[in-house]
Amino acid sequence: MRYNIAMVSDFFYPQPGGIESHIYQLSSKLISLGHSVIIITHAHGSRVGVRYLTHGLKVYYVPFYVLYRESTFPSVFSFFPILRNILIREEIEIVHGHGSLSSLCLEAILHSRTMGLRTVFTDHSLFGFADPGSILGNKLLKFTLSDIGHVICVSHTCKENTVLRASLDPVTVSVIPNAVVASNFRPDPSKASSEYITIIVISRLYPNKGADLLTAVIPNICKIHPTVRFIIAGSGPREIDLEQMREKFQLQERVELVGSIRHEDVRDVMVKGHIYLHPTLTEAFGTVLVEAASCGLLVVTTKVGGIPEVLPSHMTIFSSPSEDSLTQSTLEAIKLIESKAVDTSKFHEQVKGMYGWHDVARRTENVYDIVAKIDNEPVIDRLKRYYGCGIWAGKLFVMCVVIDYLLLRFLEWLYPESGIDRVRKWPRRPIDKSLLAGENSESAKIESEDEDSGLGGTTATA
Known part of the structure; x- marks a missing residue:
């Protein structure tokens, strides 16, 4: 009917x-x-x-x-x-x-x-x-x-x-x-930097989305890995905290705050990265995780809510919603990308077959x-x-x-x-x-x- x-x-x-x-x-x-x-x-x-x-x-x-x-x-x-x-x-x-x-x-x-x-x-x-x-x-x-x-x-x-x-x-x-419309999230390896490991964050900057965790984790990772940089897209009440963190630790050249972006521009930001970081404290599904995997990014996320149901284990590194655990999981992902131990080039076709x-x-x-x-x-x-x-x-x-x-x-x-x-x-x-x-x-x-x-x-x- x-x-x-x-x-x-x-x-x-x-x-x-x-x-x-x-x-x-x-x-x-x-x-x-x-x-x-x-x-x-x-x-x-x-x-x-x-x-x-x-x-x-x-x-x-x-x-x-x-x-x-x-x-x-x-x-x-x-x-x-x-x-x-x-x-x-x-x-x-x-x-x-x-x-x-x-x-x-x-x-x-x-x-x-x-x-x-x-x-x-x-x-x-x-x-x-x-x-x-x-x-x-x-x-x-x-x-x-x-x-x-x-x-x-x-x-x-x-x-x-x-x-x-x-x-x-x-x-x-x-x-x-x-x-997701998988064809809207095609990977483009030529856009990612060969000198840096780029970590992408696209989220509303609210406490329940893990913005406070993000503020604590970024300085730790930048201190350990000098070749890591962050691109953060999104807006919210915790945006000012990220700006203050960047000023305090002098990370202006390594932490880029893009602000709010349209959904059709999400792919253009994601293809610049190697890892997608999702520090949320609660999530029913997490469509952005599927979009990130479709763009060929290795996903680091907290193991909360319905997130474990979204992607297979070889695309995801899970963490508990704490500063130390999220830092260690992100460092593990950086190590996998540097050693090329995970082939992210196949993620797009796999996601395309899973979600439509x-x-x-x-x-x-x-x-x-x-x-x-x-x-x-x-x-x-x-x-x-x-x-x-x-x-x-x-x-x-x-x-x-x-x-x-x-x-x-x-x-x-x-x-x-x-x-x-x-x-x-x-x-x-x-x-x-x-x-x-x-x-x-x-x-x-x-x-x-x-x-x-x-x-x-x-x-x-x-």
Whole structure:
């Protein structure tokens, strides 16, 4: 079947990141499978309104206030009127939310279920259970997913974490990993220096991404190995710490801070290096690790979360999330590169055979087939599930759902569905037979076409 799908998340281009890339690539492949896909996210600077990306992918940039780390202020009900208008205009059948910290995602799932639409949620992150922020976030996630059609996680570790946090039935949770367009991350040995061992870091510079570890490890490695240099791309609150470290140890010529870069420029930075360093403290999958291996880099990373599931052992050197362990693992990687004990030239072809967006799209399509067959339950059954979320929280959740139903009735009276224009759909593509067959040769051809089209053709519409 062909579906009208709405991807909803606070995290999308032009903001760089793994979730952003996942949504774009998955949406593009679903369009290639013949589905109609739109994306709903918040405005980014002057990018407000409706934009079209390549493949006819329509993006709604909704003007909402950003609270923290690109997540909008949780308004609960104020998003409903504009969301309802978009969903009716686009004749959406399935709403697919991404990111457990995305307010737009969680609110869209709640309102879509009130409207009787099918819903899917993809979790891309890992969270704890003890700190106040995690406790509150987990409670909200449990509320939102109490009436979800199906949940997708990007790794088995992520699945275990999400099932516990949201008290889900494991049967309703599937594992579908991220992927990369391998043709966009081809190695280029001519770009890497023959005089230095170059270590690449591309990450948001936040504490949970290991920025503090990075600040401590770099001086140790530079002191031991005079032929090692670092290229660090990314921005965040810990960027100032890296600048101070560079000044303190006089490493201006050996530590290059590139700042934030666009996703299409990631490959140009990676091919300059020999080793990719990923000092994160928590990670559900780590798409950047696959991209680095595809570029022919030996990966040094902490053994946390779902990272051990991503790459085979000959591509990766694992470390515990500590300064001494990460230093030793990086020195081991430098030794392997200097002695040429590991052949990184074969990594690209191996990654190309392991990960592909055509496979992710087909598996996601199977999830849509599952939720499309689920019958809508009576309102009272839905309220019972929300009531079971806690002694006090359950009553609050039921109250929110009741208000949501009343708001829907008010909106139906104020703006009748019959008075909302239906948009003219972008011509659907013929179903791509190679995606259905999942042939690697054809997949490479499709990914090559994606590379040629790029993201540079973004245009504004009325």
